[in-house]
Amino acid sequence: MIQFLMNGRIHTENLPADTTVLQYLRRDAGRCGTKEGCASGDCGACTVVLAEPQGDALSYRTVNACLTFMPAVHGKQLITVEDLKHRGELHHVQQAMVDNHASQCGFCTPGFVMSLFALEKQQQSFSVAQTQHALSGNLCRCTGYRPIMDAAKAICDAPQPDQFDADARLTLDKLRAISATGEPVSIDELADRYFAQPDARLVAGGTDLALEVTQRYQRLPELISLSHIPELKVITLTGQTIHIGAAASLSDCMPVLYDEFPEFGELLERFASQQIRNQGTFGGNIANGSPIGDGGPVLLALGASLLLRRGAEQRELPLDKFFLGYRKTALQPGEFIEQIRIPRNSGVARQLRIYKVSKRLEDDISAVCAALHIEVQKGVVIHARVAFGGMAEVAKRAISCEAQLLGQPWQTATIERACQALELDYTPISDFRASREYRMQVAKNLLRRCHIEMTSPETLMRVTHYV
Secondary structure (H helix, E strand, O other): OEEEEEOOEEEEEOOOOOOEHHHHHHHHOOOOOOOOOOOOOOOOOOEEEEEEEEOOEEEEEEEEHHHOEHHHHOOOEEEOHHHOOEOOEOOHHHHHHHHOOOOOOOOOHHHHHHHHHHHHHHOOOOOHHHHHHHOOOOOOOOOOHHHHHHHHHHHHHOOOOOHHHHOHHHHHHHHHOOOOOOOOOOHHHHHHHHHHOOOOEEEOOOOOOOHHHHOOOOOOOOEEEOOOOHHHHOEEEOOOEEEEEOOOEHHHHHHHHHHHOHHHHHHHHOOOOHHHHOOOEHHHHHHOOOOOOOHHHHHHHOOOEEEEEEOOEEEEEEHHHOEEEOOEEOOOOOEEEEEEEEEOOOOOOEEEEEEEEOOOOOOOOOOEEEEEEEEEEOOEEEEEEEEEEOOOOOOEEOHHHHHHHOOOEOOHHHHHHHHHHHHHHOOOOOOOOOOHHHHHHHHHHHHHHHHHHHHOOOOOOOHHHOO
16 A cells, blocks of 8 residues: 655555556556656656655655656655646746746656756755756757756746745645555565565666566566665765665765765766666665676775675675676575675775766766776885676676786886786677677776876866866
């Protein structure tokens, strides 16, 4: 039984667990303002906003309705484009789109409106960079982005209170009155449930799992939602380690990782879109065992480990022992990822370099993703962990390459030997993203780029640093 707030009223629904929010809105609720475009989280036409209590206020976040299963909205306010109109008048976000001629065919417009609505709730003043990130998951094929950015500037430069602000206290009271769902609400409950039902699928953000429903038209009859387990969303820092709960959203991880590893934070800005980052998790990114998940190579290079749980038993496993083959991991039946543990960089002169090569700068899948964690003292490499995604059936460390770097002078001749060693570490394949020859050449060139960046920091090597 799912309970959520929509249009000021508590809705109680008994739906199959694999029902997406988009299916519910268009098929069951008759709310067709939310559009169906790609059904894969790439176009943003189906963007809706979820509001939930955060202390004594409400937190507003965009999500892709096509990739969000209905259990994820339990205990939250579901806001669609139909909710914005108030007392016969357009919401000021909608009016700004009209005033700035920011809509032509109009198909993408509801998604843009919802992203701008959430942006205004989160942002105090207009910022080009933050607005671009907020809209990076919304595609427009006819209007062009300049008038949409003009609308965003008008909204953020002159924010206005609306009906959601006026009803915030009442909304909080209604949401807090919603009873617990039948899903586990503690990590112990999850461990017991999953141990008893090891064939069930765990779903946190569901941004990858939902594709089995929307793209492959499969049914997922047994799902266990992780959306209501606070312990799995906690991010803590100890003196030596960052502990990330497996169900913590990538958006929540970003500020912590930015502070500790700025390169990691920059990568996450290119990790899918804002809507996906608001839902997606490192736990899911790792557990699905994909060879092109961007989290894998970076966490491998940083020497991360996983805290795993099966029933009452826990074990810690280095990440480089976790990936066994294509979408095959070391997880036992009924075992799940509880935490991702990343060694901190405090007081260590190690440099992290991350490179993502894809057809688009943002909201795209990598052809090659490289992560290099290097420490050089007195001209000699004393620490080297190198990992690549997109080069093998799993995200994988370049052991032969690392061996050519360790203990050697940090110079061109060493780099060239390390480049040749990559051919011992990887046998990439050709697919629609890149040929195997291209992937190997790119991997070698990224190693060379890392050397140039570290030895000649004044040389600008990335287009995002000077455009």
